[in-house]
Amino acid sequence: LSWIWEENLKSFIATSLVVAVTLLVVVVTNSEKSNFLLLPVFGQTFNSDWMFSKQTYKAFKLHPGYVSIPKEEPLELHCDLCTIVSSSGQMLGQGAGPQIDRSPCVLRTNNAPTVGFEMDVGRRTTVRVVSHTSVPLLLQKPQYFFGQENDTTYVVWGPLRNMRKDGKGIVYNMLQQASEKYPRARIYITTDERMNHCDTVFKKETGKDRVQSGSYLSTGWFTLILAMDMCKEIHIYGMINDTYCKLESKRTVPYHYYEVGSRDECAEYLLHENAPHGGHRFITEKSVFAKWAKTHPIKFFKPQWQLS
Ligand SMILES: *[C@@H]1O[C@H](CO)[C@@H](O)[C@H](O)[C@H]1NC(C)=O
Numbered sequence: 001l002s003w004i005w006e007e008n009l010k011s012f013i014a015t016s017l018v019v020a021v022t023l024l025v026v027v028v029t030n031s032e033k034s035n036f037l038l039l040p041v042f043g044q045t046f047n048s049d050w051m052f053s054k055q056t057y058k059a060f061k062l063h064p065g066y067v068s069i070p071k072e073e074p075l076e077l078h079c080d081l082c083t084i085v086s087s088s089g090q091m092l093g094q095g096a097g098p099q100i101d102r103s104p105c106v107l108r109t110n111n112a113p114t115v116g117f118e119m120d121v122g123r124r125t126t127v128r129v130v131s132h133t134s135v136p137l138l139l140q141k142p143q144y145f146f147g148q149e150n151d152t153t154y155v156v157w158g159p160l161r162n163m164r165k166d167g168k169g170i171v172y173n174m175l176q177q178a179s180e181k182y183p184r185a186r187i188y189i190t191t192d193e194r195m196n197h198c199d200t201v202f203k204k205e206t207g208k209d210r211v212q213s214g215s216y217l218s219t220g221w222f223t224l225i226l227a228m229d230m231c232k233e234i235h236i237y238g239m240i241n242d243t244y245c246k247l248e249s250k251r252t253v254p255y256h257y258y259e260v261g262s263r264d265e266c267a268e269y270l271l272h273e274n275a276p277h278g279g280h281r282f283i284t285e286k287s288v289f290a291k292w293a294k295t296h297p298i299k300f301f302k303p304q305w306q307l308s
């Protein structure tokens, strides 16, 4: 009997470890607030022409804002058409997969799966933009995400606190281990300067300081900022606009297409928009995206946005 007990103990310890690491990431994430104020504000010295000119993508065939692990080489990406696939339940039943796969570059976020959803979301993944909090989810299936045949580029964003390279950055350490185990994996992290730039853009567009307003930028925000620098044209699938949730005719869909039965998308958006701290301002972000789409080659499908 004692060996059975021992096996149980082992799996108990293993499970506890995973839970502990996940909790630590959450705790570290939530204490970001104090840390952020100490950082230099790099992006503010640039004017809006630099940030949003239609020509900027050409300047960023090699982007210094994203560096590889462990070599710290800039991200090399330049694409005529990037298709961003939202993780929204809006993707379900639309059959957009074949159309998405015809795009030269396909961008996805976090751990959103393709297997089992190919008809709706496609098969290919050129770039996966990943939140620091989602890294443990990728590491649950390391062979699938980082293994031999996989040529997807991973771009991870996160606060310095989790991403620092001095041994104290818990998420950085996880990624470094993954890169040792899977030396061919293409893993990049968002530099500190670039993180600050993304905050600066939020402040410039909304007039609100992200940290003081107690919110976090979404992975969608980081994805669009990356795409605007590196893609000549952007198509976005499955993203709702800022007024969608007020419509009588809105569809009730799960927040994530791969979490059927979870909270409805609009309910989740409202919760986040009004959370005093720790929320994502999804609706505010969408109104900024609509503004950008007036001066940038960005188009929205399923649902289509009417941009005047
Ligand atoms: C690589 O991983 C992505 C998930 O990021 C998956 O969609 C894709 O099928 C994988 N590709 C290969 C060739 O294994």
Ligand SMILES: *[C@@H]1O[C@H](CO)[C@@H](O)[C@H](O)[C@H]1NC(C)=O
Pocket: 241, 242, 243, 244, 247, 290, 303, 304, 305, 306, 307
């Ligand atoms: C927002 O989306 C809804 C539904 O797709 C559409 O009726 C409305 O015109 C859109 N508003 C804007 C400003 O794009």
